[in-house]
Amino acid sequence: MMEDEKHMQVVAVAASEKPAPAMPHATTVAEFGVVDAPVCSAPYRSAASHLSACCHGGAKMAFLAYSLGKREINQYFSIKNAKLLSVAAVILLTLFHTVSRYYGGGDTCEWLLSSGRYLGETVWQPYGCMMHKYKNTEAKTCLAEKRVAFVGDSRIRQLFYSYIQIIDPAQRADGRKVGLDPSIKPDVVIIGAATWSIKLHGGSSEALQQYRANLTAISLPLEQLAEDGEVYWVLQDPVHEEGLSDNRKMITNEQLELYNKVVLSTLNSNKKNSKARVRFLGASRQAAMETITQSADGLHLPESTRNVAAMVLMNAVCNKVLRPIDGSCCQALPAPSLLQKLTACVFLGSALVFLVSWKSRPTPPDVESGEEKKPATAASLLNHKAPFQALCKMGLIMVYFYLCDRADVFMKEQKFYTHSTFFIPLVYMFVLGIFYSENSKETKLLNREQTDEWKGWMQLVILIYHISGASVFIPVYMHVRVLVAAYLFQTGYGHFSFFWLKGDFGLYRVCQVLFRLNFLVVVLCLVMDRPYQFYYFVPLVTFWFVVIYATMAMWPQILQKKANGSGMWHIGILVKLLGLLLFICFFAYSQGLFENIFSVWPISKLFELNGSIHEWWFRWKLDRFAIIHGMLFAFVYLVLQKCQGLSEEKGEPLFSTRISNILLLISVFSFMTYSIWASSCKNKTECNELHPYISGLQILAFILIRNIPGYSRSLYSSFFAWFGKISLELFICQYHIWLAADTKGILVLIPGNPSLNIIISTFIFVCVAHEISVITNDLAQVAIPKDGGALLRRLLAAGVFTLGLLLVSRSAEGNQGGGH
DSSP states (O other), X not given: OOOTTSBOOOOOOOOOSSOOOOOOEEEEEETTEEEEEESSOXXXXXXXXXXXXXXXXXXXXXHHHHHHHHHHHHHHOBHXXXXXXXXXXXXXXXXXXXXXXXXXXXXXXXHHHHOEEEEXXXXXXXXXXXXXXXXXXXXXXXXXXXXXXXXXXHHXXXXXXXXXXHHOTTOOOOOOOOXXXXXXXXXXXEEEOOHHHHHHTTTOHHHHHHHHHHHHHHHHHHXXXXXXXXXXXXXXXXXXXXXXXXXXXXXXXXXXXHHXXXXXXXXXXXXXXXXSOOEEEOHHHHHHHHHGGGOSSSSSOOHHHHHHHHHHHHHHHHHHHHOOTTOOTTOOOOOOOXXXXXXXXXXXXXXHHHHHHHHOOOOOOBTTTTBOOOOOOHHHHHHHHHHHHHHHHHHHHHHHHHHHHTSSSSEEEEOOOOHHHHHHHHHHHHHHHHHTEEEOSOOSTTOHHHHHXXXXXXXXXXXXXXXXXXXXXXXXXXXXXXXHHHHHHHHHHHHHHHHHHHOOOOHHHHHHHXXXXXXXXXXXXXXXXXXXXXXXXXXXXXXXXXXHHHHHHSSSOOOXXXXXXXXXXXXXXXXXXXXXXXXXXXXXXXXXXHHHHXXXXXXXXXXXXXXXXXXXXXXXXXXXXXXXXXXXHHHHHHHHHHTTOSOOSTXXXXXXXXXXXXXXXXXXXXXXXXXXXXXXXXXHHHHHHHHHHHHHHHHHHHHHHHHSSXXXXXXXXXXXXXHHTTHHHHHHHHHHHTEETTTTEEEESXXXXXXXXXXXXXXXXXXXXXXXXXXXXXXXXXXXXXXXXXXXXXXHHHHHHHHHHHHHHHHHHHHHHHHO
């Protein structure tokens, strides 16, 4: 883990200082044949030597200048300074968005109804918020007790049928005109008209004045309807003037704009009652500007544009009722839960304690006795302040998390996948990774630098995968599934190796691992009001760590020292692994038993998501063999290493030349075969069924390709390794401060400039993840003491605290259920 004071390194590759050996002769091709001639004669050779010396000296000077420049840059741009810049950026952006909303209007309903843009050709993105795509079951639930009235001309009738098709996709427009029963008061009114007035009166100014008078007459009844319900006036969409028939030529876009201005100036004239407001639907008008040329008759909108308008209206009506996580438009902020309030109190208390301890002074001399009491040493004061300082920092970071994904401060947008949004950043990332290549300190297979590099580039690929929405592209999805399995493979490999070599099954080691894995997630569960299973990867890794620990710690404990004395112990460890495999297979084919076990309270609080254990079952089953693959690989590798069956010296291939070439060929063939298979996948369900059985082969193929060549094993990417050291924090933090709406959307800090937004939000996101990693390591040293008695007392306190949280959570859920 890089410390705060260490500087980000820039790697340079310099040419060798040794001059190249002289080549006295070369074969040159002349016009009339081939001759063997000297490269240059004596006078030219002298000049060439001077030129070579000059170039060599220039190269040395250039390299020296580069080194000095790099040192100068590193002096000012360290990770500490990067974090200070990110803090300044967060403060400025928070102020900017707060002021913009206060003065410019921060009503996300207005954003939804008034403006937006197309992502691609059919996906509509409202300005600053996310639009949920409603399914028919959701629409029926929302509108079950609502009466919705559509009032207007043929364009409103088309909008009506598009709206109905969200509820019943089989419904088709039949062109019938339906009357409205005046005795029934509607809950939602969608109204709009103008084209008939223009057509019947030839676009005269008198007709426009009469239109204004009619609007004035109905404005008060509309506002009265809006007091207890919702009224939406559909602004007139543009027409394709070249496509209009002769009897509609008077309906021009200029006329439609005049009528829209009359609507905007006439309705909502009563400023006293802000609740009784008619809302204006202008989003469809903006969408139609890009699609009206596709209209069949120049007047009526294409189906895709009508569907946009219908979905915008459905979000305006239903988001406040159903509160979909990916429908941030038209949603009021939920009140903080009891646990969120208690968590805020804990962080505030830590901040107060830190401030008080910071202001405390050394003990003054005892005047009566004439002796000066020995003040506390700087180290002891620092040790007492450190945990509160860390908690204070964590509290400030959690404020940023809350602002990003729970408060209505920053904007959010939907994901939209294109091949370029995934593959271009991917190529750029790997170019950077290769550029920052360094010599590895050791050349053993899967050494620490190499595993950090492996975790780093996998994590960066997963981040790009998430922000680009690439899960909709099945070949990419299947390759990323292998990366997740590779993380679990490393978990099995690393922990097996530790227990096999060290034999340390003490409680201190176990608590250290569990604390480092779970601290951030537990805090986020409290601050963001999300269940533990929501951050699925941490429960998965924690579960498998406990399984590995139990497998290795149970009698008989088989370690390398013991196995060296007798080969029978090697069979013993294989028997243990076989038992673990049978355990996994038993549960994999007993879904009912699996769900019954993990549905028992309080275990269910750890593994349920939205009241169901299905998500945990899916995640567990999908990569169920990755851990045992990692453990088995670690065992085979360590045995071969002990028997000196591998050549791990610098520059030497791992095996003999023939075996190395064969294994490399098989590995490359395996990669190609898997990619072809992934590209031919028809759906995720079928491919996921095969994934547990074939992912291990791809992981093994990568390890062989990466480690068999000696030159490959002696190099690593410091760029990827740096990210690998904070990979867990990156994976968890992305949920709320890089993505948005619990990973459903994208956080928007810089509106109107997607590229700059990604750069700024990524910079802040990486700095926050690194700081959380440092805080977690610092608190782990304080929270997990090496003294056994003190550790047991803290575990007891943590258990009581956790039980209290579970009871409070259960009580809150009961109250909510009673309220509903």
